Amino acid sequence: MQAPASLAGDGVALRALRPADAPAYAAAFRDDPQLGTLIGIEHDPDEEAVLERIARAQDRAGFELAITAGASDAFCGVAIVHTVAPEHGRAEVGFWLAPHARGAALGLRAVRLLVDWLFGQAGLRRIEMTTTPDNRGALVLAERLGFTQEGVLRRRAIERGRPVDIVWFGLLREEWGD
DSSP states (O other): OOOOSEEEETTEEEEEOOGGGHHHHHHHHHHOTTHHHHHTOSSOOOHHHHHHHHHTGGGSSSEEEEEEETTOOOOOEEEEEEEEEGGGTEEEEEEEEOGGGTTSSHHHHHHHHHHHHHHHTSOOSEEEEEEOTTOHHHHHHHHHTTOEEEEEEEEEEEETTEEEEEEEEEEEGGGOOO
């Protein structure tokens, strides 16, 4: 799936990740040692890993977009589309915010913008979101956007060496009211 060049609305913008974002991207994980655990990645990225991820973006079926706020172009976090299954008309969304960008509903607005695009321009019929039971921010965001919790997959994944439950959410195009 091809990423949009940019999306903007409701005081938030999504744009392509740039090499200049690498320091702030990596700093978010240093500033919040729990971030990597909450979003289910095995190792916190350093700047070199972020630059590699940006350089190899075309090798993935999904994409990551930088989240920015207001008139600023400063990096605040990432909105993610992954587990893309075009033959089934579905994909999974995710997000994370740097510690300095939390508490102002920025994640909610960014994911809403992305869901609008996925249902509208990309023509998906279903969007999924998964998280662990410990990720309160993602659980609240999914609920506020109208995702339905479809179940808890017990000990579905091994993250950082320990089994974790995964909370599964789904949202259908006809349920999307925005």
